Structure formats: structure tokens, C-alpha cells
Amino acid sequence: xxxLSRKARYALKALxxxxxxxxxxxxxxxxxxxxxxxxxxxxxxxxxxxxxxGILKSKKGKGGGYALARSxxxxxxxxxxxxxxxxxxxxxxxxxxxxxxxxECTDETICGTRQVMKKVxxxxxxxxxxxxxxxxxxQIARSxxxxxxxxxxxx
Amino acid sequence: xxxLSRKARYALKALxxxxxxxxxxxxxxxxxxxxxxxxxxxxxxxxxxxxxxGILKSKKGKGGGYALARSxxxxxxxxxxxxxxxxxxxxxxxxxxxxxxxxECTDETICGTRQVMKKVxxxxxxxxxxxxxxxxxxQIARSxxxxxxxxxxxx
DNA sequence: TAGTAACTCTACCAGTTTTATAGACTAATG
DNA sequence: CATTAGTCTATAAAACTGGTAGAGTTACTA
Numbered sequence: 433x434x435x436l437s438r439k440a441r442y443a444l445k446a447l448x449x450x451x452x453x454x455x456x457x458x459x460x461x462x463x464x465x466x467x468x469x470x471x472x473x474x475x476x477x478x479x480x481x482x483x484x485x486g487i488l489k490s491k492k493g494k495g496g497g498y499a500l501a502r503s504x505x506x507x508x509x510x511x512x513x514x515x516x517x518x519x520x521x522x523x524x525x526x527x528x529x530x531x532x533x534x535x536e537c538t539d540e541t542i543c544g545t546r547q548v549m550k551k552v553x554x555x556x557x558x559x560x561x562x563x564x565x566x567x568x569x570x571q572i573a574r575s576x577x578x579x580x581x582x583x584x585x586x587x
Numbered sequence: 588x589x590x591l592s593r594k595a596r597y598a599l600k601a602l603x604x605x606x607x608x609x610x611x612x613x614x615x616x617x618x619x620x621x622x623x624x625x626x627x628x629x630x631x632x633x634x635x636x637x638x639x640x641g642i643l644k645s646k647k648g649k650g651g652g653y654a655l656a657r658s659x660x661x662x663x664x665x666x667x668x669x670x671x672x673x674x675x676x677x678x679x680x681x682x683x684x685x686x687x688x689x690x691e692c693t694d695e696t697i698c699g700t701r702q703v704m705k706k707v708x709x710x711x712x713x714x715x716x717x718x719x720x721x722x723x724x725x726q727i728a729r730s731x732x733x734x735x736x737x738x739x740x741x742x
Numbered sequence: 743t744a745g746t747a748a749c750t751c752t753a754c755c756a757g758t759t760t761t762a763t764a765g766a767c768t769a770a771t772g
Numbered sequence: 773c774a775t776t777a778g779t780c781t782a783t784a785a786a787a788c789t790g791g792t793a794g795a796g797t798t799a800c801t802a
Binding site for chain 2: 433435436437440441444445448509513514517518519520521522523534543544545547548549551552555556558559560563568569571572575
Binding site: 615616617631634635638645646647648649650651652653 | 775776777778779780
């Protein structure tokens, strides 16, 4: 059931970097791609999606680049992952926001799988919607403090 | 992030039916396939996997078929889903049982995504490993009681 | 106000995974 | 020992994922 796409992992990695660079103003796609080891064109598409979703903002022209649209404590993991990978529910008919009836389900009111997966969805959402980029940032810093320090962000 | 495969949904559907038929002895693949609307050959492969994992047992020859290998309260959703769809963790490096280092992760001890996804994994596992086929069976019965009754199992 | 740095968009492609099918083979039961 | 029913191998269409190419557009700033 392994499920977070590489695309989403790239997105998160990029956002961690942008969070750290929040103060320093817009970051260039090319720089971000190189520093974080993400295929440039692929990253381009990812950042664009995040921008269209209101998570990032961009500035064109000289001195431009990408930056967080809101402060890091206003952006949750749930928001990010939903943008890139879609609903959190393990099964479309268990999604709160984007309910989709599933073909092989005769009657979803009595579907056992659905009832269990609704619980799973709620558990996942509870965690991801309450964890912000700022929280993750703090956790990273804390881990780095207690182990030997590297300066790169891992995904 | 929608993630439970159709194969797993078929597996669960078939297992619900086998749970209900527990008393009546082995069920034929062909019957199961028709009743539950699952492609016959595909179901065959699924049942075989479940058998190899010790969840089902089969009997060949006349009067043969498939049946649960253990009683329904000894089979958890977690066991079933792991057999068909692999680890529950949304990311390989967050898996407890089948840890796989992820390529783009420089240092997993300080990886923010990993730390969050470990929490998610634990939450998912807590639910799926404590829910048995018998539990689901009960829930289905309860739902059927409180709504208008249909006799089919939905997935 | 022109040049250029940088973002935006469309289209495409290759590889993998998922879902599904066909048929030959093997084993056990009555 | 025939029949019934499960097992195995191979194959293939379809969908998805990850990645690439290049033309086009926008907005800074000198």
C-alpha cells in the first residue's frame, strides 16, 4: 500500500528548502532543482501546481523566483499532499472532500471496507492536517541537533 | 494518495463472502467470482496469494474449494492488505517491517517527511491490525439492520 | 523601452505497474 | 480412474508515473 508518490516527495523536499529560505526572498527553480537534486523540468511542474493551489507564489523577471505564499505555520502537510497526490483516503468512496462512488460497491452504506477505510482516512487526516511546514522544520532542527549534523534536507 | 488497489478490494470482498460462508464449507472459485462480480482468473490469483500467506486454505477435487484458514476473528485487515498491497507505510523508509532506504533521502534520521509518515503508518496500522474480519462482519450486519436490507456484500 | 531572466504551457514518450485473460498442468476425491 | 477443481506460466491491454523538449509569455530593471 506504499503510496506517497515521488512527485509528492519532491514537492515536500522543495517546500522544506523554501521554508528555510523564507527570509532570503524568492528562490530560482534552477537553484532549487540543483540543490535538492530534483529533475529541473519536473520540479517546474510541481512548483506550478503548488502555486495554482495557493501554497506558493512566484515572481517573474530579474530577481524573481518562488517563495511560500503564506508563512510556514499556515501550510499543512495535508494541503500539500492533497494538491500533488489527491485525496488522503485509501479508497475514493471513503474520501470526505472528493467522494467518488466505487464501481464494485453495490451499496456503500453497508460496505465494510468503506467503513474501515473511513476510519483510516480520518486518522491520516488528523495527523497531516495538524502538521505544518513549520512543525516539520522544528522537528528537522531537533533531529539534527541530536545527531551528527548535515546541512542538507532529506526527504 | 488513493491507494488500496482494486486487487485488494477484490480480496476483501471475497474474504467477507468466505467469512459469511464459513459454516457451509469450501466455496468454489467460480461461484465466488460470479457472486461477487470478480474476474474469475484474477480472483484465482488473489486467492492463491492469500492461501500462500496462510489466510486461506483450499481443498482440491470434488467437494473442494476455498475456505478461511483460521476463524474470522483471527484474521485482521492489516494481514490481508499487507499480503496483497505490501507495507502499510505511505513511504518505504517509514515501514516498520519492510524498511527500504529511499534514494533521494540523504539522511533518514533527520528526514522530516519520514518522521511524519512514520506517525501516519502507526495510525494506519493501529486501525487495520486491530480490525478483524469478524469485526467487519459485525459492522456490516449492524449497518444492514439500520438501513434497508440488501443481501449482497459491497466492497 | 528593450532586453533578458524567469515563469508558463503543451505535447510527448518510455518504462513500470495494474488489471485481466488463456491454456496447459497437476492433484485429490469419490 | 475419471472427474473436478486448484496451480502455474505466459501474455497483453491499459493506465499511471516519472521524466523530457521546446516554444511562448510575462514582468522586472537598467
